[in-house]
Amino acid sequence: MKKIIFLLLSSILTLFLFSEDLKPENILEKVDSITNAPKDQKIFMTITLVDRSGEKSVRKIIMFQKGKDKRVGKFIYPSDKKGIGFLSLPPNVMHIYLPAYKKIKNITSQSKNGSFSGTDFTYEDMEMTTFSKDYTCKMLSQNDSFYNLEVVPKKEKNSFYEKLILSVDKKYFIPTRIQFYEKGKNTKVLERESIERVKDYYIAKVMVMKNLQTGHQTIMTYDSIFFDTNLPDDIFTDRFLKE
Amino acid sequence: MVSQRGKGMERIVKNNKLVILTTLIFTLTMGFFTLKIKINPDVTDYLPESDTVVKNFNKIGRDYGGSLTGFLVYESDKIFDERSLLEVKRLSEEMEKVEGINLVSSISNLVDIKSKDDDIRIEKVISFDSLKDEKYLSEKEKFFKSDNFYKGKFLSEDGKKSLIILFFDDDCDQQKVCAEIKNIVKKSELKGKIYYGGLPFLFEEIGTLIVKDLTKLLVPCILIMVIILSISFKSVEGVLIPLFNSLISIISVAGIMSILKVKVTIISNIIPIILLAVGSAYSIHFISKVYELESEGKNRKEAIEESLKVIFLPISLAALTTFIGFISFVGGSYLVMIREFGIFTAVGVLVSFFLSVTFTPSLMIITKKSRSVVNSEKENDRFVEIVDKIIKYKKMLVTLSVTLSIVSLIFLPKISRSADIIEYFKRGSEFRKSNDIIEKDFNGSSRFLIIAGGNMNSVKNLKKVEEVETFIKDSLGLNNTNSIIQVIKRTNKIIEGKEQLPENDEKLSNLYFLIEGEKSLDRLIKPDKSETVLEVSFQDGLSLERVRKLQEKIEEKVKMVNGDLNFSITGMPSVYIRLDKSILKSTIVSTFLSLGLIFILLSFIFRSLIKGVKGILPIFFTIIMVYGIMSLTRISLDIATNLIGSIAIGIGIDYSIHYLLRLNSELKNNKDFNVATKNTLLTTGRAILTNVFTVSAGFAVLIFSELKPLSNFGFLIMLTMLLAGFSTIVIFSVSITKKERK
Incomplete structure (x- = not known):
């Protein structure tokens, strides 16, 4: 309870004291501190793929995440995908478990631009990002509700994107809208909706990624989420994938 | 009815300034819309959207992210050297930036999956960090020439050309995207040479050629008409009035098309040329009649009023038959573009006819200037000499016509067909x-x-x-x-x-x-x-x-x-197959449909089935001969040349109508057939020939079209009109029996 009061107070204080004068770099730091705050997460998620004609297909996964870059997930629906698992470890290594073959394959990709399981999210989009460390930024505009920032990935980030335009909600310091630019074109838009407080954190429970080129979109909905449950390290292993 | 028509004519003469003003306001309004007309070079739109092949083709465009693929070929002395590969890479990356391109596939961005034990590596086929390594480049070149999957897809056998495949968004503005691509290539200052291919570039090229044709051909067509009309009428009004008539019809049709959001296609872009040639015909006959009456001593007003009464029937019948010729495409053709062409040309014909009995007389009252001499006696004598020769050699001429028709009939089934759009471009283009x-x-x-x-x-x-x-x-x-x-x-x-x-x-x-x-x-x-x-x-x-x-x-x-x-x-081959089938069907159905309708009309007018048959005889022989010539000269039946039959019938039958109606009226006044024939030939015959030359010259301009079907169409329709005009004069001069003369 003390934690919540502290968090709320500090947010309100930040809002009153600094919001008008915040530099873009400070805004990104604030975004990072909000987004990367949980130590670990256990998420039950529904992924809905909507094609350009409006047809939908639904998948459900359970995903565990620890820190910024350890992630393991398993498909629990539909039945033909049940048991397929993925383990993502730094740097750029993905282990995939294919139950029908009973095999684990280690996939290394030069590009992180590959689609994450047929969704409009790439592996790069699924990575935890530290904006203040990986990007340079400049303020484009602001109004009563949003800061609009242009962030450009640093070379070390090895990003596929040329730049992102973030609309950061002034109340929660969550980028509720991100426009992705590839080779001069705005190719995708991510919108975060239904911001709720879960435990000590504010999270957007619905994320909609629209591919502006194909008309395809992916809706990720957090059915339930658990923070800071002290996930053991042996979850993030091949053995767990095969279980 | 005649008296009502007479009153109507008088009213036109009386309110001539109002008629002129109304026509000008109408033309300006239509002109405004004409400026907004759009072009549609997409040949898949030839077929109706309900066609299964088109439906499936569009479905692929919708469900699979675009059915249209464009190609860039990069050519240099050697693709697998550093400079060329970097240029291909740069070009591919530039193409990815273009709005409307959703995927670019080239040797520079291909991804390969390699596996070893449990490791799968996804990497680019060409590593751009190794371009200085000759051995590496040589190995990669071998790979692209020998790998089962990539062979022939991205690298030519001689190693000098590389293909960049561009996948277009289905709903993009193809012409705009293609223009942007060409602009990027131009600005890129590449050492290598670029070639363009694939449907989007082909459509863009056709679109450019349609505009080029319209601007390039219309002016010479007008000039030729001016020359011919000057020779025939020897007066300024004789040149300008038919020209105005045609131009107003063209503007009206373009305006109506624009209002109805119907785009100009590879076929409808010939409507202006057709209307220039056909639309002038009615006023030529009218002016000719006015001059004829003036030469008999009548003043301008009297001559105009009487001409309106006398010429209304032949002109309206001629317009009706031409209208039938064009409208027959609506029932006779499966192809949307041809149906559109038929409808709007038919509308243009009606506008031309309407103008020739309203605007033309109204203007002629203002111009007032009488023509000094109609025709010198010398000219008449020469014309009579020709007519006499025709009558003298009638057996030979008939034998020649029949022989030519039989020869044509033999070659007719061998006529080739063409539906592939690449054939639209002249060899060497x-x-x-x-x-x-x-x-x-x-x-x-x-x-x-x-x-x-x-x-x-x-x-x-x-x-x-x-x-x-x-x-x-x-x-x-x-x-x-x-x-x-x-x-x-x-x-x-x-x-x-x-x-x-x-x-x-x-x-x-x-x-x-x-x-x-x-x-x-x-x-x-x-x-x-x-x-x-x-x-x-x-x-x-x-x-x-x-x-x-x-x-x-x-x-x-x-x-x-x-x-x-x-x-x-x-796919496009299936579209071509369907098009080919439709072109053949369209030719047969629309030709016979227009022939049948006109036969019924002529039989009704002359109250005789035999006269109905005789009326369509000259044009029937003409069409057989033209198709025979097509077969002999290996001109294919294609999207444009399939129109010949119905257009020839629609326009060519006018000559029969004018001739027979005049002959009938001459026979009423003069019982002697030879005198009646001679009078008909010297008046209507002359107008027919003026019209034949004007129409033929107008169409002949199409020979210079950049698009092969239109060029062939121009040549054939010119030939058809000349044959139709002459065969009308020859056949009627020799084939009217004594019984019919009575």
Whole structure:
């Protein structure tokens, strides 16, 4: 309870004291501190793929995440995908478990631009990002509700994107809208909706990624989420994938 | 009725200034809309949207992210050297930035999957960090020339050309995208040479040529008309009035098309030329009649009033028959563009007719200037001499006509047909050269798209698609196929070392998981796995007959393996096959339809079936001869030349009508047939010849069209009009029997 009061107070204080004068770099730091705050997460998620004609297909996964870059997930629906698992470890290594073959394959990709399981999210989009460390930024505009920032990935980030335009909600310091630019074109838009407080954190429970080129979109909905449950390290292993 | 018409004519003469003003306001309004008219060079729009082939073709565009593929060929001394590869890379990256291009595929961005034990590595085929390594470049060149999957797709056999494939968004403005691409290439200052190919560039080129044709041909056509009309009428009004008539009709039709949002197509772009030639005819006959009456001593007003009364019937009948000729395309043609062409040209004919009995007399009252001499006696004598010769050699002329017609009839079935759009471009044209390079050095740009509907999560169903693909490769020899089957087999090889479809549906589902989301796969399978597309590419050089046979064999095969799957075939070759069939049908149906309708009309006017037959005889012989000449000169029956029959009937029959009506009226006043014939020839005959030359010259300009079908069309219609005019005079001068004379 003390934690919540502290968090709320500090947010309100930040809002009153600094919001008008915040530099873009400070805004990104604030975004990072909000987004990367949980130590670990256990998420039950529904992924809905909507094609350009409006047809939908639904998948459900359970995903565990620890820190910024350890992630393991398993498909629990539909039945033909049940048991397929993925383990993502730094740097750029993905282990995939294919139950029908009973095999684990280690996939290394030069590009992180590959689609994450047929969704409009790439592996790069699924990575935890530290904006203040990986990007340079400049303020484009602001109004009563949003800061609009242009962030450009640093070379070390090895990003596929040329730049992102973030609309950061002034109340929660969550980028509720991100426009992705590839080779001069705005190719995708991510919108975060239904911001709720879960435990000590504010999270957007619905994320909609629209591919502006194909008309395809992916809706990720957090059915339930658990923070800071002290996930053991042996979850993030091949053995767990095969279980 | 006559007296009512007479009153109407008087009113026109009386309110001539109002008529002129109204016409001018109408023209200006239509002119405003004309400026907004748009061009549609997409040949798939020839066929109605409800056509199964088109439906499936559009469906692929909708469901598989665009059915249109453009090609850039980069040519240099050697592709696998640092400079060339970097230029291909730069160009590919520039193309990815273009709005309207959703995927670019070239040697610079191809991704390969390699596997070793449990490790799968996804990497680019060409590493741009190793471009200075000669050995590496040589190995990669060998790879692109020998690998089963890539051979002939991205690198030419001589190693000097590289293909960049551009996948266009289905709903993009193709012309704009193509123009932007060309602009980027121009600005890139590449050392290598670029060639353009594929449907989007082809459509863009056709669009450019349509505009070029319209601007390039209209002016010379007008100039030729001015010259001919000057020679015939020897007066300024005689030149300007028919010209105004035609121009107003053209503006009206273009304005109406623009208001109705009907775009100009490769066919309707000849409407202005046709209206220039045809639209002038009615006022030529009118002016001719006024001059004739003036030469008999009547003043301008009297001459105009009487001309209106006398000429109204022949002109309206001529307009009606021409209208029938064009409107017959609506019932006779399956092709949308031809139907549109028929409707709007018919509208233009009606406008021209209306103007010739309203605007023309109204203007002539103002101009007032009488023509000094109608025709000198000397000229008349010369004309009479020709007529006498025609009568003298009548047996020979008839024999010659019949012989020519029989020879033509023999050659008629051998007439060739052409539906491939590349044939629209003249040999040696820039675009054709580019296309030849793509066809010769790469696997070809023609593609059958075979849609297989059914549950593609089932290995059993995929095996059926595989059976069709294997049949196409092994039995038909079409080795360049692209399918989800190949991708699945390659992925299965990576997972368990066997290049074959997986053993069960669970394994298949696991493989789908691995490849899902790859942009290039969206072109091969629907996301819900309810349908897949098998692409079969081949070179353009195959004859349509061979392509048709290939399609039939594929159709037979898919029927055999059908089972739970629902196969359908589309793609541009299928569109061509359908077009070819439609062109032939369109030619036959519209020609006979217009011939039949006009026969009924003539029989009704002259109250005689025999006269009805005789009325259509000159044009019937003409059409047979023209088709014979087409066969002999190897001019194909195509999207434009298929119009010849009905247009010739619609326009050519006017000569018969004018001739027969005048002859009838001369026979009423003068019982002597020879005198009546001579009078008819000296008056209407002369007007017919003026019209024949004007119309022929107008159409002859089309010979200089950049598009081959239109060029051929111009030549043929010129020939048709000359033959129709002369055969009317010859046949009627010699074939009217004594009984009929009475």
